[in-house]
Amino acid sequence: MxxxxxxxxxxxxxxxxxxxxxxxxxxxxxxxxxxxxxxxxxxxxxxxxxxxxxxxxxxxxxxxxxxxxxxxxxxxxxxxxxxxxxxxxxxxxxxxxxxxxxxxxxxxxxxxxxxxxxxxxxxxxxxxxxxxxxxxxxxxxxxxxxxxxxxxxxxxxxxxxxxxxxxxxxxxxxxxxxxxxxxxxxxxxxxxxxxxxxxxxxxxxxxANLIPKLSVQSAVKNDDEKHQLTEAKLLQVISHEVRTPLATIRTLISSTLRKYNMDESMRNRLIQIDNECNEQIDRFGLIFNAAELVSNNESLPNQLARINLGEILYKLVPVWSKQLKRRGISLEIDIPKQLPEILSDSEKLELMLRGLIDRNTRGLREGSSLILELRPAGQKLKLQLKVKKFDIGINQIDNKEISSDIGPVLNWNPQTGSLQLSQIATQKLLASLGGHVTQRRDTGLTVFFPTSDSSDL
Structure with missing residues (x-):
């Protein structure tokens, strides 16, 4: 034998x-x-x-x-x-x-x-x-x-x-x-x-990049900049350490659903936990990418390719709808057909878009609506996120919430207890993906993407 x-x-x-x-x-x-x-x-x-x-x-x-x-x-x-x-x-x-x-x-x-x-x-x-x-x-x-x-x-x-x-x-x-x-x-x-x-x-x-770099610094180097780089490196390590057990939990849930018979309520609860883990993995993946940009102190050279932004948005709409529905928020979309392609990184852009939705809906009251519009704007595509408050009835993203940056990457809102990407980090990430972000109270969040025909390949 x-x-x-x-x-x-x-x-x-x-x-x-x-x-x-x-x-x-x-x-x-x-x-x-x-x-x-x-x-x-x-x-x-x-x-x-x-x-x-x-x-x-x-x-x-x-x-x-x-x-x-x-x-x-x-x-x-x-x-x-x-x-x-x-x-x-x-x-x-x-x-x-x-x-x-x-x-x-x-x-x-x-x-x-x-x-x-x-x-x-x-x-x-x-x-x-x-x-x-x-x-x-x-x-x-x-x-x-x-x-x-x-x-x-x-x-x-x-x-x-x-x-x-x-x-x-x-x-x-x-x-x-x-x-x-x-x-x-x-x-x-x-x-x-x-x-x-x-x-x-x-x-x-x-x-080597998982830990803060130790090197002899010039006496004239700005101490604040050194501190920010160290914080960004630490965030990379933390993000990695958080995503790893969450991914393991998702694997365990998948295995449990596959191997054991259980009633529908228990199955739905496990699926809900799986969804929450997936959302947090995406959030910390985005934080990791932002920290990587900050630690390199410049936009990393992503390999950009022609992509159809409308198709990506349509693919993400069912995910967003389920996510927002759990918080009592509805989603309205307005995306015309036959839009020109843009140059970006599809996977990182998808993660970034998930982060934008999360960033701009946290703290919204139940009954609100998120409005997502995609429109041609000259040689660019304009992606706009606006919120319609159920008790106000006007289209805007309210930026009056008390929040403050706690470093080069993160922003802390003590009212909701939420951590999210800072405005600077958001702008850097979108810039590395070919986009430019603006945010005003009267127009909400707007991201411009140059079309592939108007960009250098």
């Missing part, structure tokens, strides 16, 4: 012959999340559009929607997924007593969840395979003696693929067939020899 293939055995095999410096659990977590960010932002974002596969354990490692939507995956997830312990690098569920009951047909997902055996261990593991990009990433080792392993060479990839196939074959023959078919469909893989050379410098840069 063949011995059982486990994730732990695969990791131990990869560790053989290595002589390296180990890190503690906390450091390994930061290295892991930074590595995932580097891979998704710098290397996978374009390759994922061609399709591919991923295999992960014990949690889904990929978070970028455009990566997940085009790729198929297999996730080894522990039993007792709703229960967490923080001992083993912060990734690990505690209760492994109940058998996972698969019912994937009820859910629109591109990955299959399998039961993670206790012998597999609980250190994070990920392998990504696309036509032009391949990478294996894992944290291995004992408690407080962790090591990040990254492999992208043909020999290591081939060995791990064969071991994963053998593990699937032992546990779920049907999924083993599916896995082999997906590997076959990828055809010949183009191994990128330059990836390893670029990965480690990018990872070093990402980790």
């Amino acid at each position: 063949k011995s059982q293939i486990t994730i732990k055995k695969i990791q131990d095999l990869l560790l053989q012959g290595l002589h390296t410096t180990y890190v503690d659990d906390e450091t390994s977590r930061r290295i892991w999340w930074a590595s995932l960010a580097v891979i998704q932002e710098n290397f996978l974002s374009h390759s994922a559009q061609e399709g591919g596969i991923w295999v992960a354990s014990p949690l889904p490692a990929l978070t970028e929607k455009k990566c997940l939507s085009k790729m198929k995956g297999w996730l080894w997830s522990p039993e007792g997924f709703p229960y967490f312990q923080m001992d083993n690098a912060g990734f690990l569920p505690l209760d492994h007593s109940r058998k996972v009951k698969e019912d994937s047909s009820k859910f629109n997902r591109n990955y299959k969840v399998l039961t993670l055996n206790e012998k597999d261990g609980f250190e994070p593991f990920l392998i990504i395979l696309t036509k032009n990009f391949q990478c294996l990433l894992t944290i291995a080792g004992e408690k407080n003696k962790r090591n990040l392993l990254m492999r992208c060479d043909e020999k290591s990839l081939k060995t791990v693929i064969e071991l994963i196939d053998a593990k699937l074959n032992q546990e779920n023959f049907e999924e083993a067939l599916n896995f082999r078919n997906e590997i076959k469909n990828l055809g010949h893989l183009n191994i990128n020899d330059e990836f390893e050379k670029n990965f480690w410098p990018n990872l070093s840069s990402k980790l």
Whole structure:
């Protein structure tokens, strides 16, 4: 009888012959999340559009929607997924007593969840395979003696693929067939020899940017500016640390909805929690982007492309309507057809638009209406947000609320207890996305986007 293939055995095999410096659990977590960010932002974002596969354990490692939507995956997830312990690098569920009951047909997902055996261990593991990009990433080792392993060479990839196939074959023959078919469909893989050379410098840069930079400063450098840069760096770290557990909570909710029968009221409550987590992930993602701009003290060079702003708004309207309806606010839209395209970054602009809606509806009383208009304005498109107060009946965004900036990125409103982007941060973010914002009491919030025909490509 063949011995059982486990994730732990695969990791131990990869560790053989290595002589390296180990890190503690906390450091390994930061290295892991930074590595995932580097891979998704710098290397996978374009390759994922061609399709591919991923295999992960014990949690889904990929978070970028455009990566997940085009790729198929297999996730080894522990039993007792709703229960967490923080001992083993912060990734690990505690209760492994109940058998996972698969019912994937009820859910629109591109990955299959399998039961993670206790012998597999609980250190994070990920392998990504696309036509032009391949990478294996894992944290291995004992408690407080962790090591990040990254492999992208043909020999290591081939060995791990064969071991994963053998593990699937032992546990779920049907999924083993599916896995082999997906590997076959990828055809010949183009191994990128330059990836390893670029990965480690990018990872070093990402980790360095997670903490305030320490350097000898010129005596004439403005102390306020130094303080603002330090605050922005700290906000980046905080935003990252907040989004990570929220994303984990969403994964746990998805797993709970999938695995357990429950009454409709309980299901709706979990879905409501999921929605709230998603909104906060978006908010802190926006804060992270704003802090990144401020810490670099200039607009980052986004790669702008032609996009249809009207289509993006129509896609977001159902999300906004549900979000505002929960607070008793209605949404009115006025978007004509056949509008010219603009130059922007569709994903970051979508996140920014979500933030604008959130920023300009917090504190509104129940019964108010948000009016969203998109109009041509010469060689620009004018996006306008106005609020119709149910007790006043005039179209305006009321800026009389008592609020104050608490740094270069955030604004604090003591009346509502809400944190939101400062006006300066909002203007910088929109400028990096090709837009220009104005805000007056008589016209509400207005954002101008130059059309692609009038912009330099």
